Amino acid sequence: MAEKEATVYIVDVGKSMKQHNNGRDISDLDWAMRYVWDKITTTVATGRKTATVGVVGLKTNETKVPLEDEEGYENISVIQDLGQVLMPDIRRLREEIKPSETDEGDAISSLIVAIQMINVYTKKLKYKRKIYLVTNGKGTMSSDGLSDIASKLKADNIELIVLGVDFDDPDYGFKEEDKDEGKAENEALLRGLVEDCDGVYGTLAQAIAELDTPRVKVVRGIPSFRGDVRLGDPTQYDTALRIQVERYYRTYVAKPPSASSFVMKTGGDASQPSIQTLEAKDMDANLTSVRNVRTYHVDDPTVAGGKRELDREELAKGYEYGRTAVHISESDENITKLETTAVMDLIGFIQADHYDRFMNMSTSNVIIAQKTNDKAALALSSLIHALFELDCYAIARLVVKDGKNPLIVLLAPSIEPDYECLLEVQLPFFEDVRSYKFPPLDKVITISGKEVKEHRNLPSDDLVNAMSKYVDSMELIDKDEEGEVVDTIPMEDNYSPLLHRIEQAVRWRAIHPDEPVPPPSERLTRLSKPPEEVQKRAQKYLDRIISAADVKKVPPKAKGRKRNRDVDKPLSGLDIDELLHREKRAKISPSNAIPEFKQMLATAETVEAIKDATSQMQKIIEDRIRTSFGDSNYDRVVEELGVLREELIDYEEPDLYNEFVQPLKEKILKEKLGGDRQELWWLIRRSKLGLIDKAVSDRSEVTEEEAKQFLSSK
Structure with missing residues (x-):
């Protein structure tokens, strides 16, 4: 369970905070609130009721x-009493935190x-208590009772953080020139208070600069397995080994916050979901959550409409085998179901150098002894050291x-000065292993079995050498003054751009609903391209590769190349179709539609012939959707739609x-083609088979923006 937190932000909204100092294009208050809003929205995004502000x-x-x-x-x-902050509170705070018309007010009294x-909110309960004071240090401050305040902060275990404009x-290397004497005295007073209560004191510039550094969320581990590691069967043998252990994630995929779906409320009695996270920031009294309802129908000519609705309980379970739905009854399924008991049985050992790392099939876990069980800790330690x-x-x-x-897992020993455990990863079963044969990279084997070492598809010695030098020049390590190898991009400075960029955008949009999202920080984008010094170092080797491989620029694909085509004629001048008495095709068969x-x-000689072929293809696509059993025809529909699009681009008939x-999109979304085909529309969107715009074909009247809107809208 996460720690309880009680954090109070003291924000200086005095008249002097309207000023623009040190060349900034925003006021001191707006600049300071960048830090405060970031801290508050980060807390709101957790959705925790115990994180109070x-x-x-x-x-x-x-x-x-x-x-x-x-x-x-x-x-x-x-302005805001201690408690959980939700999006309505952020909207209200955004309106209330404005510069005032006075500079009267004592910062020490606000503490x-x-x-x-x-103290009133937390009473004597266990809380993580913090006070942030953000001020420009101007105005008068009373120095009476500072020692008592410092003692009170320490006694109540409250951390004080003072950030000044x-x-x-x-320590940060900042000094304001021509500082006002009163402000300098206030800074010294606040610094002394912070030192007395063991708090944190700093300039706001440093705090805002550190906002670009993504904050890594510390997750408390939850055991995914609690049980015994066994060697032998303890129910049959007294010599069997049993160790009580717990299993925790060592690595796990961090996912960005997901979006929530809401629709306009149609009735006064619709249920109103609670607002707890930033994803629901735009929700108000006119919105309600989306609920999915699934119905099942079968063909029945005896009822109105030709389809009869069934309850889920009336349906038999089936499993997909290729394109076939295979039915299995509950009694048969119970026979095939394996009865298992939660346990980890050791079934063998393998030398470390005989194991291939590509066999890992999952993220890693750690196996540790059961907590407060000294006997289990000693036994597991013995096993770990024996393996090591x-x-x-x-x-x-x-x-x-x-x-x-059951799963088959590999257990590897890990011993550190103050910690030891077993690292665990999942292994494949025999059926999971796929063996593929690829042609060798260093030789070409002809049909007769002859091995050819020099071939146009094989790299020359000069190309291999150039590529080797190029790879070496792109090494992302360096050496320090003592000649030791240093990693220029440590793992702890490597952040997920997807995760942190989305979180940054969500926090910004919560406070600035009408302003564009700022660009991502340099810390997130630095790994999207090689360092400049590495690129410069490798450029000469890249030029050598281009020369050795004889790289040439490929001309762009010609648009509409078939519109005014010259039909290729054989050198003999004979018409093969006429000699073989082939007739020009008048009808397209659904079983062989694309060829x-x-x-x-x-063979089309007029635009009308192209229109006729297109019309037939369109009818085949719609019939295929209408008669599709589930998603059985979806892949063929997407393929045929893609061919239709490409050919009409080539023939300049977008x-x-x-x-x-x-109209196909409208029919799919309004379920006019055999029921719910939302998944097909998702496949069409994923394959980008939307409208043909002007960027693709000059003859199209559709703009790029209209084409994007067509695919993105539902």
Whole structure:
């Protein structure tokens, strides 16, 4: 379970925060709020009710504090009480946090208000308590009772973080020139307070610069298996080995936040889902969540409409075998189902150098001894050290839960100074292994069996040498002053662009709904291209490869190359079709649609003939969709639609395709072609078989934007 958190942000909204200092094009308040909004939206994105946030306004026009006596706390307001922050709260805060018309207000007094808020909310419970003070340090600050405040912060275990606009910070290397004396005194006062309570003090420039560094989420491990590692059967042999262990993820795929689907609410009684995360930021009282309803029909001429609806309980279970649905009854399935018990049985050992790393089939897990079980820890440690000393791996049969299918796993020892465990990965069964034979890369074998070492498809010695030098020059390692090899891109600085870019965009859109999303940070894009120094170092070797391989530029594909084509004639001048008495094809057969469609276009002499062939192909595609059993015909439909599109581009008749695919989309989405065909439309979108735009064919009237809108809309 995640730690409970109580965080209060004290934001200076004084009149002086309207100013634009040090050449910035935004006000000091907007600049400071970049950091505050990032911290708040990161907390909101977790969706945790135990991650509570409060906001206190310093130097506000009014006074609103949760204290009986407001004397000494003038121009301080609690804008957000401690609690879970949701999207409506962020919208309200965005409107309320504006520069005020006064610079009156004591930052030290605002700290007392924040401490009071945290103590009242958390009581004596275990919480991670923090106070962030963001200010420009201007105005008056009272130095009375600073030692008592520092003692209170330490006693209540509250961490104080002070971030100042243009505060001097020698560690970061920033110093403001011509600083006001009052501001300099306030900076010294705040620095002394932070040092007394063991807090954090810094300039806001450093905090904002660090926002580009993605924050790695620390996930608390949850055991995926708890049971015994066994060597032998303890029910039959007293000498069998049993060790109580737990299994945790070592590596796991981190996924970006998924989108939620909402529709306009049609009735007053529709259920309203709660707003808990940033994905639901646009949801209001007029929206409701999307619910999917699945119905099953069979052909029945005795009922109205020719189809009868069935309940799911009336259906028999079937499994896909190729294109065939194979039925299996529940009684037969129970016979084939393997009865298993949760356990990890050791079934063999293998030398480490005999194992091929490509056999790994999953992410890795760690096997550790059961917590608080000293006997199990000693036994597992003995097994780990035995495997390590013999340079062996163990192979085990793992059943994670009772009734689950067994897995074959590999167990490798891992020993570190303060930690030891077994690393576990899944191995393939015999049926999972596929052996493919490929022709050798260093020779060509002719039909007669002769081996040819020099061939146009084989690289020359000069090309092999040039490629070897090029690969070596692209090495991403360097040497330090002492000659030691240093990795220029450490793994800890390697972040997922997909994951962190989407999270960054979601946080930005929550605060700035109408502004464009800023570009990704350099830390995320630095690995998308080789470093400049590496590219410069490798350029001469790349030029050598181009020369050795005789690389030539391929001319672009000609558009509409078949429109005004010259039919190739044999050298003899004879008409082969006439000699063989071949008739020009008048009808396309659905069983051989693509070849016959191309043949019909090849012999078409008029535009009307092209239109006729296209019309026949379009009818075949629609019939194939209408008669498809599930998705059995979807692949053929996508293939035929792709051929139709390419041929009409070549024959410079894009309108024929566009006039067909637009109503086809409407028929699919409105279920006019044999029921729900949403999956087919998804396949068409994935294959990018939308409208032909002007960028593809000059004869098209469709713009690129219209073509994108056609594929993206539903």
